[in-house]
Amino acid sequence: MSATRTTLTTGSLLVLAVLFVALIILSNMFLRGARLDLTENHLYTLSEGTRNILGDIDEPINLYFFYSERASRDIPVLRTYATRVRELLDEFVQVSKGQLNLHVIDPLPFSEDEDRAAQFGLQSIPVGANNETVYFGLAGTNSTDGLSVVPFFQPDKEAFLEYDLTKLIYNLANPEKPVLALISSLPMTGGFDPMTRQPGQPWVIYEQLQQLFDVRVLGGDIDQIDDDVRVLMVVHPKNLSDKTRYAIDQYVLGGGHAMFFVDPQAELETPLNPNDPSAMFAEKSSDLPELFKAWGIEYNKDQIIGDSGYALSVSVSADKPPVRHLGILSIEKSGLDTSDVITADLSTINVAMSGFFKLAQDSKLSLTPLIHSSTFAGPIDASKARFLPDPSELAKGFQETGEPYTIAARLSGEVSSAFPDGKPQDDSAEGAQDTASEASDSDHLATSKGPINIILVADTDILTDRLWVRSQNFFGQRLVSAWANNGDFIANSVDNLLGNSDLISMRSRAT
Known part of the structure; x- marks a missing residue:
């Protein structure tokens, strides 16, 4: 009896061992990838x-x-x-x-x-x-x-x-990338650094846009925005010719999707002569007054937003404690539109010396804030920010108004052209003679073909590396680590203008 029980026990163990090994093999074959997802945001579950x-x-x-x-x-x-x-x-x-x-x-x-x-x-x-x-x-x-x-x-x-x-x-x-046209007076592509006399490093946001889109950089006088351009991005528009502004106007009226970045104080605007000591005091603002007026938008390039609610602490020097900077803001969830797909899943967006938008009283358009200040905010004269060795200076005379200010927003509705008389004439003698290149009156759009859908941002520093990424060299490869959602906001905005909500949901979920 004892020998039989021992034999059965040994046989049972062998059978169990064989079954266990078989179970492992079958699990590896058929259950690879199956897992129980207990993470907070279900990061192990396909979205x-x-x-x-x-x-x-x-x-x-x-x-x-x-x-x-x-x-x-x-x-x-x-x-x-x-x-x-x-x-x-x-x-x-x-x-x-x-x-x-x-x-x-x-x-x-x-x-x-x-x-x-x-x-x-x-x-x-x-x-x-x-x-x-x-x-x-x-x-x-x-x-x-x-x-x-x-x-x-x-x-x-x-x-x-x-x-x-x-x-x-x-x-x-989707091998054919959509075309994104870029008009920018800032060195987003790297350009040439006049201080080091070396080619500059492209901004991370520019490199990311290149991964997603066929980026076409436009410069000089622009007669028209090509029909294959899916999204137009205008960054820090300065000294644009009438011809270029007209091309932008007609593109938007024709149903083109666009993002506009203006700024009362663009921190990375490169001075024409960096060796000039007075360059640090130069005005670094941008504006599109004719277009904004036609669109019913109020924007003052001479005012920045100060905000004690979202103010970041910055180090002035090694021997002094950090100082809260009323002009450099870390905007949290409460300052983002959680009902809009662009910003719904974002957590933090950083801006610097930002302006703000308001809808004109007689405007029939809709201005929907995507990013706004806290209620502990108020306007500050932009001239105070042009040379600011001590950020605490911004607090002198600062008054909170108790209302939030719109830093980025959607603008939608039907609009009229900012050029009611049609295409501006070329002032040059050559241009005056070459009438064949001029658009005929029949090509001019006096009103939009339908409701426009554009995004306005009153800050260009939101695009700069220093406000949202850290870079490091990894065996010769440039690796970046995001510490804010600035890049997600830009990519989400462009994707949304293109109608691609799937990548938006993926990007925001990861962040």
């Missing part, structure tokens, strides 16, 4: 925006996941995150209904796979005493040989993982 984008893929997309599994054997953080990435990729494949093909590759040293990873533009990092290289990135290709990559997956960016993957797939599924 509706991702599912919509994956469901709209028309042609197959190949994903090449390069992960140096052997070389990273002693890096537990990387191995754990690699599992997370692989599981999410598997889930993407399942939801795509056969349109995504995933290839998992361990690029061994001196192999064709390693050469291919380098050709795709993936980033490798040396690890260990033997300087083994680790690849941990993704390359995607479509049927037209389009390429989009994540050079290296950073574990500290896990919150953005789903968005980064979804954006990569969206770009491959």
Whole structure:
């Protein structure tokens, strides 16, 4: 009896062991990617925006996941995150209904796979005493040989993982990027730094726009905005010719989508002569008076908003405590429109020396605030901010009005042209003779074809790196880390003007 019981017990244990191993194998085969999501924002659950984008893929997309599994054997953080990435990729494949093909590759040293990873533009990092290289990135290709990559997956960016993957797939599924035309007097593209006499670094927001759109920089006199421009972005308009302002006017009246950034005090406006000591006192404002008047908008380029409610503390010098700066504001959730898809899921937006908008009393348009000050705010003469060694000076004579001020807003409704007499004449002799290039009266739009839909922002510093990102060099690659939602606000606004709500929901959810 004892021997039989022992035999049965041993046999039962063997059966259980076999079943357990089989269960593990089957789980790995069929349940890869399945997980219980207990995170606050359900970061481990595919969002509706991702599912919509994956469901709209028309042609197959190949994903090449390069992960140096052997070389990273002693890096537990990387191995754990690699599992997370692989599981999410598997889930993407399942939801795509056969349109995504995933290839998992361990690029061994001196192999064709390693050469291919380098050709795709993936980033490798040396690890260990033997300087083994680790690849941990993704390359995607479509049927037209389009390429989009994540050079290296950073574990500290896990919150953005789903968005980064979804954006990569969206770009491959929609290879023809919409055209964004940019008119800017600020060095967003990097330009030339007169102080260092070296090419400047492009602003992060400009680089991000390039990833999402076909950015077309416009300069000089502009006769018209091309028909293929989906969104027009005008930043710090200074000294625009009548011809250019007319082109903007007609683009908006024709139903074109646009964002306008004006500023009473643009901190990064480059002086014409940086060696001139008086340059620091120069006026750095911008305005579109004719257009704003036609649109029923009141904006004073000589006033900035001071706000003791959202004021940031800044360091003046190492031997002094931080000082609250009434002109540099960190606008929290209470200052954002939570009912608008652009700002609903954002937390913090930083602005500096911002102006404000009001709707004219006789205006029939709708001005819907997206970003506004607190009620502890009031206007300050912009001249006080032109050279400000001590931010506490702004508090002298400052008076709160008890009302919020609109810093960014949607403007919608039907409008008339700011040029009722039609296209301005070219003053040059050559232009006067060349009447063939002039638009005929029949081409002139006196009123909008329908309700306009544009976004106004009374600050240009919202676009600058210093107010929302930190940059670091990672083995020759520039890596940025956002600490505010400025970039999300800009990208969300453009996406919304284009009608792409899925990427908006993804971006805001990640942030």
